[in-house]
Amino acid sequence: MAHHLNGKAKLVGLLGYPISHSLSPQMHNTAFSHLGLGYAYLTFDTKEDNLDDVVKAMRVLNVKGFNVTMPNKANIIPLLDEVAPEAQWIGAVNTVLNDNGKLIGYNTDGRGYVQSLREAGIAFEGKRIVMAGAGGAGKAVAVQLAVDGAKEIVILDMVADMAAALSNTINEKIPSCKTQGLAFSDENLKEALQTADILVNCTPLGMTPHEDKSIIADPSVLRRELIVSDVVYKPAKTKLLKMAEAAGCRTINGFGMMIWQGAMAFKIWTGEDMPVDLVKQKFMETLGAAGK
Numbered sequence: 001m002a003h004h005l006n007g008k009a010k011l012v013g014l015l016g017y018p019i020s021h022s023l024s025p026q027m028h029n030t031a032f033s034h035l036g037l038g039y040a041y042l043t044f045d046t047k048e049d050n051l052d053d054v055v056k057a058m059r060v061l062n063v064k065g066f067n068v069t070m071p072n073k074a075n076i077i078p079l080l081d082e083v084a085p086e087a088q089w090i091g092a093v094n095t096v097l098n099d100n101g102k103l104i105g106y107n108t109d110g111r112g113y114v115q116s117l118r119e120a121g122i123a124f125e126g127k128r129i130v131m132a133g134a135g136g137a138g139k140a141v142a143v144q145l146a147v148d149g150a151k152e153i154v155i156l157d158m159v160a161d162m163a164a165a166l167s168n169t170i171n172e173k174i175p176s177c178k179t180q181g182l183a184f185s186d187e188n189l190k191e192a193l194q195t196a197d198i199l200v201n202c203t204p205l206g207m208t209p210h211e212d213k214s215i216i217a218d219p220s221v222l223r224r225e226l227i228v229s230d231v232v233y234k235p236a237k238t239k240l241l242k243m244a245e246a247a248g249c250r251t252i253n254g255f256g257m258m259i260w261q262g263a264m265a266f267k268i269w270t271g272e273d274m275p276v277d278l279v280k281q282k283f284m285e286t287l288g289a290a291g292k
């Protein structure tokens, strides 16, 4: 047992299923240990039908907070006392703080993505973005880009209604950002990319074990000025990012988003900055994941 876990230690954790593969315990426990903070991060198998009971247990045990993942990110919302506006617009919570008995929900996925761009020195404010995939990750990324100053987002999803619903939410809640929601097709993607500054893939295409897949069929749509970003981080270089590199584009993968969404949850619970470089180094040792 780590030396900082005494009788005053606080519990945080992850509710979801399946979660035994999660990198979050390693991330947070490495950081708690390094900073000598009296916290422990554990995983709690939680399926949809026992979420209610598990949340009651979290209250009874007076945990400091918890992360929430599949299949509970949307279902948790009615069980909380308060939900931050971005998380309401996204329709999903991934981080909960127990603030003296009041459970407050946040979504740090989109903030993590935006921070990964900032860390890489990529400006998105006032820019035109094209995004493929309007599921859990896509909603968080699009809402946060809009909140933080993107000028325009074209959202493409193979389920056109998903793209339209996300576009409508952003147009209504964050009118400073203009959005369009369209069915994903090679033609719509090609047209949207003609004036885009940043392309972001929020579909699972390219993720292990589907490394041979990419949202781009014809690499000639990739202009060298375009920044190409993928929320997938396993493999570190997806087919999309390889195509983009070959076209001379700057690329960034989802590793930074994964780290920074955790760092923001860490800050919400502890008030401290996560030692991000140390956590990245530990992950690279275990995952072999490349940074940017």
Ligand SMILES: NC(=O)c1ccc[n+]([C@@H]2O[C@H](COP(=O)([O-])OP(=O)(O)OC[C@H]3O[C@@H](n4cnc5c(N)ncnc54)[C@H](O)[C@@H]3O)[C@@H](O)[C@H]2O)c1
Pocket (backbone or CB within 6 Å): 109, 132, 133, 134, 135, 136, 137, 138, 156, 157, 158, 159, 162, 184, 202, 203, 204, 205, 207, 215, 231, 232, 233, 254, 255, 257, 258, 259, 261
């Ligand atoms: N880096 C991170 O921290 C991070 C965080 C969350 C998710 N992710 C990754 O993001 C990816 C998406 O996860 P999610 O939770 O949003 O999944 P999801 O299933 O909620 O959403 C995926 C969306 O992509 C759309 N889609 C799928 N195939 C498509 C295609 N060929 N063309 C157009 N649209 C298509 C689906 O209709 C769906 O709306 C996964 O690979 C996941 O690992 C990364």
